Each structure stands twice: as C-alpha cells, then as structure tokens.
Amino acid sequence: MSNADHALPGAPGSAAHEPDLHIVTPLLRSTSYSQRLGRSVWFKMEALQPPGSFKARGIGHACRVHKARGAKHFVCSSGGNAGIAVAYSGRLLGVPVTVVVPESTSAAARERIRMEGAELIVHGRTWSEANDHALSLMQQDYAFIHPFDDPLLWEGHATMIDEVAATGVKPGAVVLSVGGGGLLCGVLAGLHRNGWGDVPVIAAETVGADSYAASLAAGAPVELPAVTSIATSLGAKRPCDKAVEWSTRHPIVSQVVSDKAAVSACLRFLAEHRIVVEPACGAALAALEQRPAAVMAATDVLVIVCGGAGATAEQLQAWGCEG
Numbered sequence: 001m002s003n004a005d006h007a008l009p010g011a012p013g014s015a016a017h018e019p020d021l022h023i024v025t026p027l028l029r030s031t032s033y034s035q036r037l038g039r040s041v042w043f044k045m046e047a048l049q050p051p052g053s054f055k056a057r058g059i060g061h062a063c064r065v066h067k068a069r070g071a072k073h074f075v076c077s078s079g080g081n082a083g084i085a086v087a088y089s090g091r092l093l094g095v096p097v098t099v100v101v102p103e104s105t106s107a108a109a110r111e112r113i114r115m116e117g118a119e120l121i122v123h124g125r126t127w128s129e130a131n132d133h134a135l136s137l138m139q140q141d142y143a144f145i146h147p148f149d150d151p152l153l154w155e156g157h158a159t160m161i162d163e164v165a166a167t168g169v170k171p172g173a174v175v176l177s178v179g180g181g182g183l184l185c186g187v188l189a190g191l192h193r194n195g196w197g198d199v200p201v202i203a204a205e206t207v208g209a210d211s212y213a214a215s216l217a218a219g220a221p222v223e224l225p226a227v228t229s230i231a232t233s234l235g236a237k238r239p240c241d242k243a244v245e246w247s248t249r250h251p252i253v254s255q256v257v258s259d260k261a262a263v264s265a266c267l268r269f270l271a272e273h274r275i276v277v278e279p280a281c282g283a284a285l286a287a288l289e290q291r292p293a294a295v296m297a298a299t300d301v302l303v304i305v306c307g308g309a310g311a312t313a314e315q316l317q318a319w320g321c322e323g
C-alpha cells in the first residue's frame with residue numbers, strides 16, 4: 001500500500017507539511033482527587049500543550065484558517081497565554097507575529113513570547129490600551145487573533161471534548177475556568193456535537209475576576225469596573241456575549257472561589273500531580289474541591305486543567321504564604 005492510500009482528504013497531516021499546532025492531551029483519572037471526592041475525577045491535561053495552556057487549540061485553529069485565507073501576519077494583544085499561543089502557532093506556520101502586551105505583563109511571559117520568535121511591543125497600562133494599539137497596527141493581509149471572542153477559537157477548543165468522547169468516558173459534570181468565556185464556549189460546542197447537551201458545566205472564577213457570575217445573575221453581559229484577582233488570565237472585565245447566551249440553553253452553574261483557595265488548589269495539584277498551573281486554573285480545581293451539587297451528583301467528573309505558563313512553583317508558594 002502506498003502512503004496515498006492512507007491519506008484521507010482533510011485528515012490531520014494530509015495537507016503538505018502542515019504542522020500540528022496542539023497535541024492530544026492525556027485524560028488522567030486522579031487517584032487522590034477521586035478518593036477525596038468519592039467519585040471518579042478525570043483531568044484533561046491541557047497544561048501539557050506545548051505553549052502551556054489549552055489556548056494552543058483554538059488559537060492554533062484560528063491561525064491555520066487565517067493563513068489558508070491568505071494572512072501574512074498575525075497580531076494579538078495579550079499579556080499572557082494567548083500571546084504565547086499565537087507566537088507559537090506563527091512560528092510553526094511560518095507567519096510573522098506581533099504581540100502587544102501591557103506594562104503589567106511579567107518578564108517571564110515577555111521572554112516566552114520573544115523565545116517563540118514574535119515581535120513584542122509593550123504598550124499601555126491595561127489590556128485595553130494594549131489592545132487599542134494592536135488594532136492600530138492592522139494592515140491589509142494581517143489577521144487579528146482575539147484571545148477569547150471568536151467562533152474559530154471555540155471550534156478549536158471543542159476538540160478537547162472530542163478527545164474525551166473518543167476514550168469512552170462520559171462525564172456527569174464538567175468543571176472549568178472562565179475568563180472571557182472562550183474555553184467555556186468551546187467546551188459547550190464540544191459537548192453538544194458529541195450529544196452531551198445534558199452534562200452540567202461548573203463555571204469557576206475567582207473573586208475580583210467574576211464577571212461571568214455577575215453576568216449570569218444579571219442575565220446579560222456585565223462589565224466589572226476593575227479586575228482585582230491575582231488570577232490575571234481570568235481578568236476579562238466582561239465575558240463574551242456567546243458565553244452568556246449559552247446559559248439560556250445549557251445547565252451552567254457559577255462557582256466563585258477566593259484567590260487563596262485557587263492558590264491552595266494549585267499547590268495541592270503540584271504536590272499530588274507534580275505540575276505547575278496558574279491560579280486561573282486553580283480556580284477550577286478549587287471549585288471542584290468545594291463540592292458543588294452538580295459535582296456531587298456525578299459519578300464521573302471531568303476537570304479541564306487549562307494550565308497557564310504565567311506561574312512558577314516559587315510564586316505559588318509565595319502567594320500561599322501571603323494568605
């Protein structure tokens with residue numbers, strides 16, 4: 001049989017030399033969490049994506065589609081994981097990338113963006129100032145990659161649920177973190193396309209980054225005056241419309257945890273699973289440990305371990321001592 005016999009049209013790898021922009025991540029049944037919670041706790045290990053978070057999926061997909069449509073340059077405004085993911089995707093696709101970050105972006109994140117070969121511009125005190133500057137750089141044949149509010153991103157994020165479905169494990173509840181709501185929209189798309197529209201989702205945020213909780217309470221997107229949580233990757237002041245709209249046709253429960261609980265959950269995850277994740281991801285782990293009713297009604301609980309490249313073990317420990 002020749003290689004051509006194996007190449008299905010549209011299958012991954014069938015296009016000439018198109019690199020994979022994300023990996024298939026492990027689905028781990030955690031012995032320690034399962035014992036503590038008295039049910040099977042499954043971790044979808046998005047922390048293991050090469051750029052450090054689930055953003056590799058949606059952003060990789062968006063970048064690939066924009067390149068196919070003729071984009072010659074990617075522009076992104078993100079002080080964190082989205083910027084790293086765009087820089088990573090651009091490098092693999094051979095498309096130049098400019099990332100605009102606010103002054104508050106950590107030295108470590110700046111270094112990672114540069115290491116992926118992207119041009120880094122530091123502009124403004126807040127994300128919205130950086131974002132305005134990024135938009136001003138747009139030219140013909142440039143593609144703007146949004147960190148969460150884009151159907152292409154959701155389509156890419158949804159593949160993590162396809163992978164879970166392929167293992168044969170059907171969760172009775174899904175726990176995930178919400179910032180701008182891109183991960184939530186992607187997971188919901190994945191649940192629905194796999195016939196899992198009945199599976200409740202627990203949407204975790206930290207106090208001070210809880211714009212989704214406020215929006216669910218108001219029944220419409222709410223903008224916070226400021227973001228005060230250390231979980232900066234959850235720091236969208238306002239969730240995307242689609243994330244709020246989903247709550248009218250899917251069971252979604254909001255769970256807000258303290259920064260302290262999110263950090264403790266990161267430290268516990270580090271101790272038990274030996275992997276560093278950001279407090280943004282710790283929010284989902286802490287929400288799980290608070291045993292919301294939807295979790296306690298499920299035999300199998302799926303937790304999206306969304307990851308994040310913006311924390312170190314030392315910093316988690318320092319935060320843990322402050323509280």
Ligand SMILES: *Cc1c(COP(=O)(O)O)cnc(C)c1O
Pocket residue numbers: 053055081082147148177178179180181182183184233234236278280281306307308309
């Ligand atoms: C981006 C990000 C989030 C939030 O995702 P949204 O799509 O903005 O809701 C959570 N955790 C990590 C580690 C992230 O990078």
